[in-house]
Amino acid sequence: MAIDVPTERPRAGSNVPLSERAYRIRRHALRMGEVQGQGYIAQALGIADVLAVSYFYALTYRPEDPEWEGRDRFLLSIGHYAIALYAALIEAEILPEDELTSYGGDDSRLPMSGMAAYTPGMEITGGSLGHGLGIAVGMALGLKRKNSNSFIYNLFSDGELDEGSTWEAAMSAGSFKLDNLIGLVDVNGMQADGASHGVLDFEPLAPKFEAFNWFVQRVDGNDIDALVRAFDAARHHPGPQPRIIICDTRMAKGVPFLEARERNHFLRVEPDEWQRALAILDEGRVR
Numbered sequence: 001m002a003i004d005v006p007t008e009r010p011r012a013g014s015n016v017p018l019s020e021r022a023y024r025i026r027r028h029a030l031r032m033g034e035v036q037g038q039g040y041i042a043q044a045l046g047i048a049d050v051l052a053v054s055y056f057y058a059l060t061y062r063p064e065d066p067e068w069e070g071r072d073r074f075l076l077s078i079g080h081y082a083i084a085l086y087a088a089l090i091e092a093e094i095l096p097e098d099e100l101t102s103y104g105g106d107d108s109r110l111p112m113s114g115m116a117a118y119t120p121g122m123e124i125t126g127g128s129l130g131h132g133l134g135i136a137v138g139m140a141l142g143l144k145r146k147n148s149n150s151f152i153y154n155l156f157s158d159g160e161l162d163e164g165s166t167w168e169a170a171m172s173a174g175s176f177k178l179d180n181l182i183g184l185v186d187v188n189g190m191q192a193d194g195a196s197h198g199v200l201d202f203e204p205l206a207p208k209f210e211a212f213n214w215f216v217q218r219v220d221g222n223d224i225d226a227l228v229r230a231f232d233a234a235r236h237h238p239g240p241q242p243r244i245i246i247c248d249t250r251m252a253k254g255v256p257f258l259e260a261r262e263r264n265h266f267l268r269v270e271p272d273e274w275q276r277a278l279a280i281l282d283e284g285r286v287r
Contacts, residue, residue, distance in 0.1 A: 018224050021091060022052035023285050026254050027278065028087035032103035032110070034274035039104075039112065042251040042258065042267035044084035046188050046222070047155070050247050051088040053227040054153060054184075058235065063093040066120040070150060073139060075123050077132020077156035078186070082114035085122065094121040130163025132156045133183065137169050140181040140242075148180075151235065155184045159191030161202040167212075173242040174213030182234045183214070183244035186221065188251050192265045205246055214244050221247030255280055 029044035054074060055061075061071040076085050086103070089095040095109070102108040109118050115125045124135050136154035143150055160166050173181055187205070189196050197203070206216045215237045219226040227247070234243040252258035252267060255277045261267060269277070 016056070018049075018052050018056055018228070020285075021056045022048045022224065023254075023281065024091050025051055025084070025087040026281055028090050028097070028100060029083050030255075030274060030278050030281065032083050032086065032100055033269065034278075035101055036104040036112070037271060037274075038266075038269070039083045040080045040266065041083065041269060042264075043078075043081050043186070043188065044087065045255060045258070046249040046251045046253045047081065047084050047186050047247075048087070048253070049222050049224050049227060050155070050184060050186070050249070051084060052091075053224060053231055054155075055088050055092045057228055058231045059153070060150070061092070061094075066094050070148075072151045072153060073123050074121075075132055075136050075139070075152065075154040076114050076126050077124070077135075077154060077160060078129065079113040079115075079126030081155070081157075081186075082110070082112065082119075082122075082126075085114060086110050086119070089119070089121040092121075095119070129157065129160045130165040132160070133166050133169035133173075136181055136183070137173050137176070137178065140173070140178040141176060143180055144178070150180065152181050153184060154181070155186065157191070158185060158187045158189065158196045158202065159199075161185070161196075161205070162191075162200045170209060170212045170214065177213075177240040178242045179237070179240050181242040182231075183242065185244065185246050186249055187246060188249045190251060190263050190265050195263070209244050209246075214242050215239055216244050216246065218246040218248070221249035222253050254284060 025048040026045050033039040033041045059072045062068045090097050103110045104112045114122050116122045132154050136152050140152045206218055209216045217230045219230045230245045
């Protein structure tokens with residue numbers, strides 16, 4: 001028997017433009033970064049548009065009940081992107097905004113690397129990269145056996161394309177025809193050891209996933225309209241196959257002086273620059 005799930009995605013606050021949601025996600029992330037004076041803020045700013053479309057257009061969930069069985073699952077494979085997901089969970093009212101100032105502190109529910117045991121709405125503990133897609137495949141198979149209509153969304157990074165486990169999972173998903181799995185890969189071109197293409201060149205990326213029987217789209221990950229179209233196409237694609245949206249993003253998007261800074265996996269922000277970044281973000285806000 002199928003699990004009871006709504007036929008429509010939640011529309012609470014649907015009058016708020018997605019661009020406004022993305023702005024708020026960026027702002028929440030910057031405020032958390034200021035608390036500790038550090039964080040993977042360039043990645044958070046870059047992926048904010050993807051998170052806005054995910055949580056305020058695509059996902060089915062109940063903010064008051066993060067473990068509701070009928071929810072879509074959003075898996076953050078990239079544990080160090082936790083600051084970005086916390087910002088989205090705060091905006092989605094799954095987490096209260098007043099916890100923002102506890103980021104990275106003792107006894108906080110918002111540790112600097114995402115852990116499912118700590119944080120409502122955090123589906124998995126991301127850490128050692130390359131594991132998320134495999135977990136997503138297992139979850140998708142489990143939901144299939146429950147006759148659930150829910151989707152699994154898995155956000156992972158271009159650095160994880162260096163890991164053999166990612167490709168084993170990709171091959172498995174195609175073989176099992178997991179049409180309830182939507183992969184989101186953040187291609188920002190940077191990983192811990194340097195530029196992604198210089199570490200291990202994964203291009204051409206789209207044909208690789210197509211060869212493993214995925215429905216593939218590639219979009220500008222900072223173009224909200226393009227993302228909406230891609231999410232719609234992924235959810236409604238008729239073929240019995242997993243779907244992936246390759247999202248090319250700009251690190252530090254929305255704060256030009258950080259965008260222009262030398263590209264680095266861990267972007268250094270000086271103490272006096274957090275408030276400057278917030279002010280610039282506010283000035284550029286689309287109302």
